[in-house]
Amino acid sequence: MVQPAELPEEVLAHIFRHLPLRDRAAAARVCRAWAAAATCSSVWHNTNISCDFEREDMLLPYLSACLDHVHNLRLEFEPSKESSRRAATELLIALAGRSPGLRGLRLECRGEKPFFDAGWDVLDAVHGICQAAHALHHLDLRRLPFTLDDALVLQAARGCPELRSLFLNNGTLVGSIGPGSVLHLLEACPRLSVLGLHLASLSRTALEALAASDRAPFKLLALRCACPEDIRAPPLPNEAWEALRRRHPGLAVELELEPALPAENVTRILQSAVPVATLRLCISGDTVGPVRFAALHYAATLRVLEVRAAASADLDAALELLAARCTRLREVHCFCVVRPSVLQAFLAQCPRLRSYTLKLTREPHPWRPMLVA
Numbered sequence: 001m002v003q004p005a006e007l008p009e010e011v012l013a014h015i016f017r018h019l020p021l022r023d024r025a026a027a028a029r030v031c032r033a034w035a036a037a038a039t040c041s042s043v044w045h046n047t048n049i050s051c052d053f054e055r056e057d058m059l060l061p062y063l064s065a066c067l068d069h070v071h072n073l074r075l076e077f078e079p080s081k082e083s084s085r086r087a088a089t090e091l092l093i094a095l096a097g098r099s100p101g102l103r104g105l106r107l108e109c110r111g112e113k114p115f116f117d118a119g120w121d122v123l124d125a126v127h128g129i130c131q132a133a134h135a136l137h138h139l140d141l142r143r144l145p146f147t148l149d150d151a152l153v154l155q156a157a158r159g160c161p162e163l164r165s166l167f168l169n170n171g172t173l174v175g176s177i178g179p180g181s182v183l184h185l186l187e188a189c190p191r192l193s194v195l196g197l198h199l200a201s202l203s204r205t206a207l208e209a210l211a212a213s214d215r216a217p218f219k220l221l222a223l224r225c226a227c228p229e230d231i232r233a234p235p236l237p238n239e240a241w242e243a244l245r246r247r248h249p250g251l252a253v254e255l256e257l258e259p260a261l262p263a264e265n266v267t268r269i270l271q272s273a274v275p276v277a278t279l280r281l282c283i284s285g286d287t288v289g290p291v292r293f294a295a296l297h298y299a300a301t302l303r304v305l306e307v308r309a310a311a312s313a314d315l316d317a318a319l320e321l322l323a324a325r326c327t328r329l330r331e332v333h334c335f336c337v338v339r340p341s342v343l344q345a346f347l348a349q350c351p352r353l354r355s356y357t358l359k360l361t362r363e364p365h366p367w368r369p370m371l372v373a
Contacts, residue, residue: 009033009036009037009040010042012033012034012037012038013037013038013040013042013043014042016037016038016043017042017043017044017045017046020050021049024038024043039066039069040069043066043069044066044069044070044071045069045070045071045072046071046072047070047072047073047074048073048074048076049073049074049075049076049091050076050077051075051076051077051078051084051085051087051088051091067094067095067098068098068101070095070102071101071102071103071104072102072103072104072105072138073095073102073104073105073106074106074108075088075091075092075105075106075107075108076108076109076110077107077108077109077110078109078110078111078112079109079111079119079122079145079146080111080112081111085121085122086121088107088122088125089121089122089124089125092122092125092126092128092129093125093128095129096125096128096129096131096132096133097128097132100132100133100134100135101133101135102129102133102135102136103135103136103137103138104136104137104138104139104140105126105129105133105136105138105139105140106138106139106140106143107122107126107140107141107143107144108143109143109144109145119144119145119146119147120146122144122146123144123146123148123152126141126152127151127152127155130152130155130156130158130159130160131155131158131159132159133159133160134159134160134161134162135162136159136160136162136163137162137163137164137165138163138164138165138166139156139160139163139165139166139167140165140166140167141167141168141170142167142168142169142170142171142196143170143171144170145170145171145172146170146172147172147173147174147176148168148170148172148176148177149176149177150176150177150178150180150181152177153168153177153181153182153184153185154181154184154185156185156189157181157184157185157187157188157189158188160189161188161189161190162189162191163189163191163192164191164192164193164194165192165193165194165195165220166185166189166192166194166195166196167194167195167196167222168195168196168197168198168201169196169197169198169222169223169224169256170224171226172227173226173227174227174228174229175198175200175201175227175228175229175230176229177197177198177200177201178201179200179201179202179203179205179206181201182195182197182201182202182203182206183203183205183206183209186206186209186210187209190214190215190216191216192216192218193216193217193218193219193220194219194220194222195220195221195222196221196222196223196224196254197221197222197223197224198223198224198225198226198227198229198230199223199224199225199230199233199269200227200229200230200232200233202221202223202233202236203234203236204236204237204240207236207240207241207243207244208240208243210244210247210248211240211243211244211246211247211248212247213247215247217248217250218244218247218248218251219248219250219251219252220251220252220253220254221251221252221253221254222253222254222256223253223254223255223256224256224258225255225256225257225258225261225265225269226256226257226258226260226261227260228260230260230261230265231260231261231262231265235268235269236271238271238272238273239273241271241273241274241275242273245273245275251275252275252277252278252301252303253274253275253276253277253278253301254276254277254278254279254280255269255270255274255276255278255279255280256280256282257269257279257280257281257282257283257290258282258283259282259283259284260284261283261284261285262285263283263285263286263289266283266285266286266289266290267289270290270293270294270297272297274298275298275301276294276298276301276302277301277302277303277304278302278303278304278305278306279294279298279302279304279305279306280306281305281306281307281308281309282306282308283309287307287309287315288312288314288315288318291305291307291315291318291319291321291322292318292321292322294322294326295318295321295322295324295325295326296325298326299325299326299327299328300328302322302326302328302329303328303329303330303331304329304330304331304332305322305326305329305331305332305333305334306331306332306333306334306335307319307333307334307335307336308335308336309334309335309336310336311336311337311338313339315336315338316338316339316341316342319332319334319338319342319345319346320341320342320345323342323345323346323348323349323350324345324349326350327349327350327351327352328350328352329346329350329352329353330352330353330354330355331353331354331355331356331369332346332350332353332356332357332358333355333356333357333369334357334358334359335357335367336359337359337360337361337362338358338359338360339360340360342358343356343358343360346358347372353372354371354372355369355370355371355372356369356370356372357369357370358370
């Protein structure tokens with residue numbers, strides 16, 4: 001039998017890359033062979049770190065020898081806990097100073113939301129990353145509850161010309177990113193193909209810039225419509241969407257509509273030319289109308305539908321219509337009780353369906369999706 005100390009370094013590295021940070025640190029103290037394997041670049045290429053799970057006093061000391069090897073980092077922390085937020089901030093600052101080869105950064109907040117004005121320390125550290133990591137390809141800030149602003153977008157435009165994807169459509173209650181900053185970002189990052197925004201940050205000029213003949217293929221536009229600025233945003237013309245769709249036939253649009261949106265805004269946002277692939281409806285007003293609109297206009301593009309609404313016979317009928325027309329659906333999740341014919345319609349008419357949440361009776365929450373065999 002081969003003893004652990006006799007395993008080749010590449011085998012040890014493959015094992016260590018799946019361990020949490022504290023276990024990697026323990027492995028590195030076993031012997032020289034394990035220490036070499038635990039600190040080799042392949043272990044750190046894709047790294048997940050939780051500032052709540054790891055011991056704060058060993059986070060940076062152990063990482064100091066490995067930061068240069070981190071290419072893609074997923075960092076979790078709890079902003080309402082000072083120790084967790086401080087550990088995340090210190091790690092980001094150290095990363096900005098040590099890892100110009102960083103390719104991807106994804107920040108995820110857990111636990112309670114912080115105070116309204118919290119997060120400046122974390123955002124300053126993200127500014128530092130954008131200033132130093134010139135090879136950054138992917139930046140995902142969707143799970144940050146802090147207010148993002150123009151300064152951050154402009155820093156990303158100046159410091160990260162190689163960006164391929166940028167998600168700014170987070171859960172903040174205030175939208176502080178103006179259309180001008182987004183337009184500057186598009187001009188500075190010609191390879192950007194995936195972008196997540198609040199609706200108010202998008203403009204007709206930006207759509208026209210994306211539709212330019214010299215633009216690289218654009219794949220995904222994720223729009224969140226939730227804050228007061230989104231409600232006041234001017235409508236985006238249907239013809240601008242048509243031009244964008246002709247230029248990028250593979251473009252997918254994700255729409256997330258939150259309760260703050262009045263009914264008239266929903267009508268302005270759901271336009272026939274938008275290639276909606278994912279539609280999440282959590283609106284306080286009429287939901288039946290938007291579901292029917294999706295059934296009539298998004299049959300060729302819709303892949304995921306999520307509805308949070310009160311149960312009704314009209315909603316059931318709209319869902320059955322959608323099942324009949326949007327036969328390429330892969331997921332449908334309705335967080336209210338539906339009649340059996342709704343479930344039967346989706347199972348019979350959507351052969352590509354992979355998961356669904358369609359409850360026929362009331363059950364305790366949270367409701368779990370059902371996977372299709």
